[in-house]
Amino acid sequence: MNTTHTAAIPATDTLAQARALQQAGHLPESEEVYRRLLAKAPEDAAVQQGLGAVLLQQQQELLRARRAAVAAAPTQAQARVDLAQALRVAGLNDEAATHFARAVELNPQHRQYQLLALLHRGTSLDGAGRVDEALACFRDATVEHPDSADAWAALGVAQAHLRTPAEAVVSLQRALQLDPTRLEVMSRFGLILQDLGRLEDAAIVFERLLHRDPESPIAAGRLMHCKTLMADWTALNRLQDAIETGLRHGLPFEELFGLQGYCADPALLHRAARAHNAKAHPDRSSMLAAPAIGRGPKIRLGYQAGEFRNQATSVLLTEVLERHDKSRFEVFAFDNGWDDGSPLRRRIEAAVQIVPIRGLSDLQAAERVREHEIDVLVNLNGYFGLQRTNIFALRAAPLQVNYLGFPGTIGAPYIDYLIADATVIPPADRVHYTEQVVYLPDCYQPNDAQRKVADQPTQRSELGLPDDAFVFCCMNNVYKIMPDVFEVWMRLLKAVPGSVLVLFSAVSEAQANLRHEAGVRGVDGGRIHFAQNWTHEHHLARLRLMDLFLDTLPYNAHTTGSDALWAGLPVLTCTGRTFPSRVGASLLGAVGLPELVTHSLAEYEALALRLAHETGLLAGLRARLASALPTCRLYDSVRYTGQLEAAFTGMVQRARNGLPPASFDCAALP
Numbered sequence: 001m002n003t004t005h006t007a008a009i010p011a012t013d014t015l016a017q018a019r020a021l022q023q024a025g026h027l028p029e030s031e032e033v034y035r036r037l038l039a040k041a042p043e044d045a046a047v048q049q050g051l052g053a054v055l056l057q058q059q060q061e062l063l064r065a066r067r068a069a070v071a072a073a074p075t076q077a078q079a080r081v082d083l084a085q086a087l088r089v090a091g092l093n094d095e096a097a098t099h100f101a102r103a104v105e106l107n108p109q110h111r112q113y114q115l116l117a118l119l120h121r122g123t124s125l126d127g128a129g130r131v132d133e134a135l136a137c138f139r140d141a142t143v144e145h146p147d148s149a150d151a152w153a154a155l156g157v158a159q160a161h162l163r164t165p166a167e168a169v170v171s172l173q174r175a176l177q178l179d180p181t182r183l184e185v186m187s188r189f190g191l192i193l194q195d196l197g198r199l200e201d202a203a204i205v206f207e208r209l210l211h212r213d214p215e216s217p218i219a220a221g222r223l224m225h226c227k228t229l230m231a232d233w234t235a236l237n238r239l240q241d242a243i244e245t246g247l248r249h250g251l252p253f254e255e256l257f258g259l260q261g262y263c264a265d266p267a268l269l270h271r272a273a274r275a276h277n278a279k280a281h282p283d284r285s286s287m288l289a290a291p292a293i294g295r296g297p298k299i300r301l302g303y304q305a306g307e308f309r310n311q312a313t314s315v316l317l318t319e320v321l322e323r324h325d326k327s328r329f330e331v332f333a334f335d336n337g338w339d340d341g342s343p344l345r346r347r348i349e350a351a352v353q354i355v356p357i358r359g360l361s362d363l364q365a366a367e368r369v370r371e372h373e374i375d376v377l378v379n380l381n382g383y384f385g386l387q388r389t390n391i392f393a394l395r396a397a398p399l400q401v402n403y404l405g406f407p408g409t410i411g412a413p414y415i416d417y418l419i420a421d422a423t424v425i426p427p428a429d430r431v432h433y434t435e436q437v438v439y440l441p442d443c444y445q446p447n448d449a450q451r452k453v454a455d456q457p458t459q460r461s462e463l464g465l466p467d468d469a470f471v472f473c474c475m476n477n478v479y480k481i482m483p484d485v486f487e488v489w490m491r492l493l494k495a496v497p498g499s500v501l502v503l504f505s506a507v508s509e510a511q512a513n514l515r516h517e518a519g520v521r522g523v524d525g526g527r528i529h530f531a532q533n534w535t536h537e538h539h540l541a542r543l544r545l546m547d548l549f550l551d552t553l554p555y556n557a558h559t560t561g562s563d564a565l566w567a568g569l570p571v572l573t574c575t576g577r578t579f580p581s582r583v584g585a586s587l588l589g590a591v592g593l594p595e596l597v598t599h600s601l602a603e604y605e606a607l608a609l610r611l612a613h614e615t616g617l618l619a620g621l622r623a624r625l626a627s628a629l630p631t632c633r634l635y636d637s638v639r640y641t642g643q644l645e646a647a648f649t650g651m652v653q654r655a656r657n658g659l660p661p662a663s664f665d666c667a668a669l670p
Contacts, residue, residue, distance in 0.1 A: 382406020
């Protein structure tokens with residue numbers, strides 16, 4: 001490594017200093033400067049790219065040094081282990097396995113070497129999609145090394161991958177008993193409890209995590225999201241303040257999706273996304289040759305997601321997949337999920353070519369995308385669901401797009417475009433998005449006009465609701481319900497005698513907490529009714545029996561909002577400054593009911609009260625909505641698909657002309 005003296009480099013942190021240190025071979029020092037710069041300006045693409053480059057260079061330097069050590073002392077077992085661990089970090093699992101095995105051969109009595117070899121083999125099998133074999137390997141590790149927290153933690157993670165969370169809980173609990181300082185295991189343990197619906201237990205775990213790491217926004221974010229899932233609002237403001245203060249100081253954060261439920265500041269959301277992306281998913285595009293845009297007669301379009309099944313993203317997108325012009329586009333679905341056997345899955349399979357990638361490593365999955373010569377790769381997950389952001393970090397396709405699944409910026413320099421509309425991202429707010437913004441003329445959200453509404457229920461009594469009451473409802477997930485919005489709802493119930501509020505939750509803790517919060521505000525908790533999980537067709541039928549859908553803020557109704565409007569139920573929304581807080585306004589504009597868009601909670605409350613009292617006004621809105629549904633822009637899938645294809649075509653045309661990605665409005669295209 002170069003050891004050139006660097007006294008001439010200025011002491012203050014600058015991008016030039018970081019680059020000079022990097023070029024001089026002082027990589028750890030360069031990394032420190034880059035990280036300090038990133039903490040000050042997480043939105044700086046040059047800093048992000050520089051950090052990614054220096055991390056990759058450090059990895060390569062480490063590999064060279066450890067290969068040299070093995071070459072100098074080929075019979076030294078520890079040198080083999082050191083090289084194997086570096087190879088594993090670099091994703092070179094097969095080569096790593098040979099060196100772990102050689103270390104065991106050289107020192108067969110060293111139990112730690114045996115454990116490392118077993119764990120690496122299991123991890124490699126897991127990464128290759130051979131999860132059952134990985135599980136057996138990790139079980140062997142716990143039998144042979146019963147006092148190893150690493151073995152039990154690895155077994156728990158594999159069990160979670162196999163969707164056997166109850167078994168994963170037992171294994172991770174054992175790992176924490178053996179080593180209670182393992183914060184990453186504690187975090188995983190809490191998340192699995194949360195996925196199991198054991199929210200109170202998960203909250204206890206996250207509280208312990210926060211106690212052990214009190215300055216960590218990651219721990220606070222895990223606890224915050226868990227508490228909002230069950231409407232436990234104790235000390236919520238203090239938690240939110242701690243999270244947002246940490247984010248402003250550049251501290252790492254992981255709960256990006258949950259953050260959208262309570263953060264109203266688009267600049268802070270941007271900062272959080274950039275910082276998380278730089279830490280968790282740095283640019284690794286230098287690992288593969290740069291891809292070239294295709295010039296064939298058809299644009300090769302790839303959608304990547306883990307939810308090509310009966311899930312909200314696919315509920316919205318499936319008809320678009322069916323309506324793509326196959327004479328101009330060849331369409332693939334790179335599936336990180338599974339076949340749930342649903343009718344929706346069968347429609348997706350009939351519409352596009354599904355390419356499974358769940359069992360592939362990031363590098364293998366990126367190479368699979370390359371094999372299909374994809375021109376435009378669309379990220380349908382962002383930081384939601386079964387995401388594979390690292391495939392995009394490898395620059396799997398020449399053009400990469402953020403669309404639909406995550407309502408905000410991914411904060412990655414390797415995501416070129418974000419598809420939006422002028423309501424969810426006003427042009428003046430583009431500064432809060434790393435991607436170039438492509439504007440669709442109407443609403444960014446696709447919809448499936450083939451969604452059926454069941455014949456039942458037809459009476460409120462079938463839902464346990466009073467026939468003569470005014471029925472407010474909100475079918476959004478409970479984590480979107482913030483205390484200030486709930487305060488408005490309770491005042492509405494007081495002001496409208498006999499009225500009730502229908503919410504959506506099957507979580508007993510959430511139901512109890514929300515009824516308790518109603519009582520604290522002087523409202524009988526029995527006036528809150530809870531809808532349960534139903535089939536989508538019956539859910540739409542249920543919505544027809546409500547009077548008014550009350551939206552949440554700062555995370556509006558998205559799929560639930562378009563469901564309500566499709567069922568003929570007016571939605572009253574309130575806008576904020578973030579993408580997720582403006583979706584309600586976008587939906588209402590596309591169905592021709594802009595008067596239901598408010599811009600403050602006071603205006604929202606006043607209009608809700610007026611609609612509840614002036615039955616003629618609400619009836620008129622319902623009639624207008626019913627008459628608009630057959631022809632309105634929101635559910636015109638043919639029109640929408642054409643707009644989306646124009647967006648993709650515009651991106652490709654710029655690339656073919658040698659132009660860099662840039663924001664544009666599809667309505668202005670020739």
